[in-house]
Amino acid sequence: MDISFCIKPAGDSALLVQLGNKISPELNAKVRALNVALQHNPIEGVIETVSAYCSLLVCFDPLKLEPATLEKYLERAMGSTCEGNISQPTVTVIPVCYGGDLGPDLEFVSAYCKLDPEEVIALHSAPNYLIYMLGFTPGFPYLGGMNPRIATPRLENPRTKILAGSVGIAGEQTGIYPVDSPGGWRIIGRTPVNIYDPFRTPPVLFSAGNYIRFQPITAEQYQIISEQAKIGAYKVRTYNLEEEEGTL
Amino acid sequence: MPTFFEVVSPGFLTTVQDSGRFGYRSIGMPVTGALDQYSYKVANLLVGNDENAACLEITLLGPTLKVHGSAVIALTGALFQATLNEQLLPQWQAVEVKENDIITISGAKVGARGYLAVAGGFDVPMVMGSRSTYIGGKIGGFQGRPLQRGDKLEIGSPSKEPSQHVGKLIPIEYVPKYVINADNDIITLRVIMGPQDDYFSKKAVQNFLNSTYIITAESDRMGYRLEGERVEHISKNHTQIISDGIPLGAVQIPGDGMPIIMLADGQTTGGYPKIATVCTADLPLLAQGKPGDKVQFMAISMEEAVYLLKEQEDRLHKLRLVLSPNASATAKHLRVAVDKRYFDVWVEER
Secondary structure, eight states, X not given: OOOOOEEEEOSSSEEEEEXXXXXXXXXXXXXXXXXXXXXXSOOTTEEEEEEOSSEEEXXXXXXXXXXXXXXXXXXXXXXXXXXXXXXXXXXXXXXXXXXXXXXXXXXXXXXXXXXXXXXXXHHHHSSOEEEEEEOSSTTOEEEEOOOGGGOBOOOSSOEEEEOTTEEEEEBTEEEEOSSOEEEOSEEEEEXXXXXXXXXXXXXXXXXXXXXXXXXXXXXXXXXXXXXXHHTTOOOOEEEEHHHHHHHO | OOOEEEEEEOOSEEEEEOSOOOSOGGGTOOOOSOSSHHHHHHHHHHTTOOTTOOEEEEESBOXXXXXXXOEEEEEEEEEEEEEETTEEOOSSBEEEEOTTOEEEEEEEEEEEXXXXXXXXXXXXOOBTTBOOOBTTTTBSTTTTSOOOTTOEEEBOOOSSOGGGGTTOBOOGGGSOHHHHOTTOOEEEEEEEEOXXXXXXXXXXXXXXXXXXXXXXXXXXXXXXXXXXXXXXXXXXXXXXXXOEEOOTTEEEOOTTOOOEEEOTTSOSEEOSOEEEEEXXXXXXXXXXXXXXXEEEXXXXXXXXXXXXXXXXXXXXXXXXXXXXXTHHHHEEEEEEEETTEEEEEEEEOO
């Protein structure tokens, strides 16, 4: 992979591989490529990695692996990693019931953006959103790719409780709340799918570097999927990004 | 009826913790686990447990527990005012407890966090590979939360006969300094500079390394917030970074210039520049810091930090030999005097 990078110590138990310093899908794909390369060729002593927008934190046990040795491994991995070699990213389809009690701020977003609610829904459910990284709370995806036409500022007074599954807009960002938490995002809908379940393997339905697509559903469909999800019978649809491109 | 401890009073913040929840930071799950891993591991060794068994982490003011059944316990970490049936409960030592015994752990006299191990470990469900409580995520530990009055904590079956551990103690040299030397009132944390020390001027870095900070009351398992000399960013544009992964012990400097040291329950990613990272061997020391305590930073190299960690691991290894059930068969503990100083020596037969 022909890009400049630097490896910096992040304490005695982590190295930070910095691949650049901007938020772009191309750079994030390189982070993903390196991460996948490390997953395919695990290094003894590496505990885990944290993917971010344009860097990868590699956590290791210095009692098992010398930092200098790890640095050499990482340099070699950077040299041999080729984005073409890794599998295509996947798209996970998240059904969302927009508006009503489940999306109390849809009206506001629609008024603020001077669009019909249906247009807001259409614009929000059109793109494949790149999951740049997961963080903040377990399973919270930092998504990129929202249409700026539906950008809406945060609430002035954050709500004390936003229910898990809520889909919101904050400025030019959009995201899903994986667990009940306070928050100031404009909530436009909710998914009946448990995107995070600590007792499931894997606990979160998606991972950094892949994509999410929102699919509008009716209140009836929400109920049905909700019942299925409760007993673990609902399976989200996931496909390769290139498959979709082939069909278009 | 299995052995269990009944929580008569929970104390300030008592949670079940183990060595941590690894492998899930990529989805935003903090590692959690005992903040003072040294004291935590020694507590387990004292009662003959696997070193990763679940213990209680006790904060500042401990719980009162009623024993149902019989067990062997050990209390390590901070020096507490602690009693067993109103008699002094010795710390850093394995102690037998019986039906209806009352364990009372009152205020911490030196340090902030204690570790109560029980032979067999606290038997709570494993969640994502760990028994540690993640308070923010409401998972792990006892029902995903700190202990409350009336909780019944079941004890696992000890793999070995626990009574043979009763009375075991560790050489005084192996009790961390924060417990013995109460008047040593500045906690020196050794740090590796970076990964974003280039967001600060030379002068700001010097200020950071040369001044003394106070631990504020807004300090918890997520992170310690410090107050003191402001650490200035090069410019306003340098008060934020594009969010990246946060290692344990990272010293973040937000816009107000006051350091925040990120700990086991902290966010996995964040957007504040990290001037330095506390070396792993000093995290136990920090975990024993209380609001009002003073902290200073000292920059060391990666090699030095790894050496310190190896040294700590060597100490644990020696304790494993001393505390193993057949210790007498594998290692002999000798105390020798040289120039009026005492040294503990273990002779291992191979």
